[in-house]
Amino acid sequence: MKFFNDIKNHTGKRRIYDIIFFAFISSFIAAVENMFPRPIPYFRIGFSFIVILMVIDVFSFKEFILLILIKNVSVALVFAYIFTPPFYLGLCGGISSIIVMKLMSYFKNVFSIFGISLAGSLVSNLSQAFLSKYLFSLPDISFLIVPVFILSLITGSIVGIITMVLCSDKSVIEIIN
Numbered sequence: 001m002k003f004f005n006d007i008k009n010h011t012g013k014r015r016i017y018d019i020i021f022f023a024f025i026s027s028f029i030a031a032v033e034n035m036f037p038r039p040i041p042y043f044r045i046g047f048s049f050i051v052i053l054m055v056i057d058v059f060s061f062k063e064f065i066l067l068i069l070i071k072n073v074s075v076a077l078v079f080a081y082i083f084t085p086p087f088y089l090g091l092c093g094g095i096s097s098i099i100v101m102k103l104m105s106y107f108k109n110v111f112s113i114f115g116i117s118l119a120g121s122l123v124s125n126l127s128q129a130f131l132s133k134y135l136f137s138l139p140d141i142s143f144l145i146v147p148v149f150i151l152s153l154i155t156g157s158i159v160g161i162i163t164m165v166l167c168s169d170k171s172v173i174e175i176i177n
Helices: 002-008 012-034 049-054 061-078 085-105 113-135 142-166 172-176
Strands: none
Touching: 012 049, 012 061, 049 061, 049 085, 049 113, 049 142, 061 085, 085 113, 113 142
């Protein structure tokens, strides 16, 4: 999309404004998602990562880390859970998924946006499961691995398909086929 190609050329203050702009769009989506009840505590589909996937080729690692920090801190402030276990879980999941997704994006000939979304979802949820063992002092998290894996496949698929539709000029049927 031409809009995202134009952003690649921005420098200086304009570049910072772009990062903040996308961080707050992502924050808004995450905040709206936080308002709905969750079937599993701390679990979200992760619609805010649609924005992240749309700009995966635009920003560097450092810029994505800043984007995730702004997103997580702003949502945590709005919902008053800053520096609590859910804040650290979200930050850990966001940073770990950004690392994996950005690395995979360098190999666009091997990985599609759908695959990058699946991997990001899986890494985010698994890193949060492992971190929760230490934050909540859970003795054994092996019982969480299979459900987390299944939920990651579902949520990563949803986010990946939505991102592919938004970034494409084609219809949903053409993308799936």
